[in-house]
Each structure stands twice: as structure tokens, then as C-alpha cells.
Amino acid sequence: MGANxxxxxxxxxxxxxxxxxxxxxxxxxxxxxKDNNLESILVGPxxxxxxxxxxxxxxGLAIRCAHADDFIREKENPALAVRRKPNSSIVVVTxxxxxxxxxxxxxxxxxxxxxxxxxxxxxxx
Numbered sequence: 749m750g751a752n753x754x755x756x757x758x759x760x761x762x763x764x765x766x767x768x769x770x771x772x773x774x775x776x777x778x779x780x781x782k783d784n785n786l787e788s789i790l791v792g793p794x795x796x797x798x799x800x801x802x803x804x805x806x807x808g809l810a811i812r813c814a815h816a817d818d819f820i821r822e823k824e825n826p827a828l829a830v831r832r833k834p835n836s837s838i839v840v841v842t843x844x845x846x847x848x849x850x851x852x853x854x855x856x857x858x859x860x861x862x863x864x865x866x867x868x869x870x871x872x873x
Contacts, residue, residue, distance in 0.1 A: 755787040755810055759841035759850035762792040762800075763819035764857030772856065773800040780809040789850055791816050791837045816840040819857070826860025830868060838862055842869045 760776055762769045769792060776788040787810040790797050797813045816837040820829040830839060838857045842865040844850040855862045 755785055756852070757787045757789060757850045759789045759791055759814070759844040759853045761819070761837040761841050761853070761855035761857050762790040762797055763816070763837040764855045764862075766856075768792075768856065769796055769800050773797070773804075776811055777801075777804045777806060777809065780806070780811050784810065786810065787812070789814050789841075789844065791840045791844070792819060793817065814840060814844070820861040822858050824858070824861070826858060826864045829861055830864045836861075838865050839869070842866055846870055 760772060762772045762776075765772055773790060776790055779786055780788055789812055790801070791814045794813055794815045801811070801813070816839075817835040818833045819837045820826070820833060829836070833839065838855050838861050841850065841853040841855060845853050846869050
């Protein structure tokens with residue numbers, strides 16, 4: 749990376765998806781190995797994320813973790829879950845984009861909660 753280059757920071761809901769967090773963490777590690785212009789910010793309960801990351805050699809990779817107390821499950825009502833779980837992983841990643849801490853987000857969370865969180869915190873243009 750050159751002196752003027754800036755890493756693209758992607759906040760990742762590490763708890764969303766059928767095989768989370770294992771598959772999400774593995775994908776973030778593989779992406780970081782392939783592209784040094786990418787910074788992956790894995791979001792979820794820190795104890796779970798650190799245990800999963802310990803399976804990989806991430807020295808020198810641009811991967812970090814951010815804490816979220818909870819996550820939204822598949823069968824939950826999306827709008828209610830986003831409101832009732834203000835520190836869920838999908839809400840935290842969305843707020844990171846809003847505040848500029850991340851440039852974008854990735855979530856394999858239930859679609860309804862992803863859309864609800866985006867509309868609530870990022871708005872509609």
C-alpha cells in the first residue's frame with residue numbers, strides 16, 4: 749500500500765448466516781490474505797470471535813474485532829429485533845458505517861433485519 753492509499757474498512761456481522769461465525773471469520777481471513785487494501789472489522793461477542801480467530805495465523809493481517817452483545821436470529825421479527833437489540837451485531841455494523849468508522853458493511857443476517865437496520869440508521873435517499 750502506498751502512502752496515499754487508504755484501506756477500505758468493512759464492518760462484518762460475524763454472527764449472521766447459517767454457519768456463523770466459523771464461515772464468516774474464515775472468509776474474512778481469506779479476504780485479508782488476498783487484499784492488503786482491505787480492513788475487516790468482525791462484529792459480535794468478543795469471546796466468540798477471538799476463539800474463532802485463534803484458529804488462524806492473522807499476524808500482519810488487517811483484521812480486528814468490535815464487540816456486540818447479541819445478534820438477531822432467523823425467526824425473530826426483523827423490525828422488533830432491531831429496536832429491542834440496540835447492540836446486536838447488525839445494528840453495530842450499520843452504526844459503524846453511519847459514524848464513518850467503516851466504509852461499508854457485510855451481513856448474512858436475516859434480510860429483514862439488515863434492511864430495517866439500514867433504513868433506521870442510514871436512512872433512505
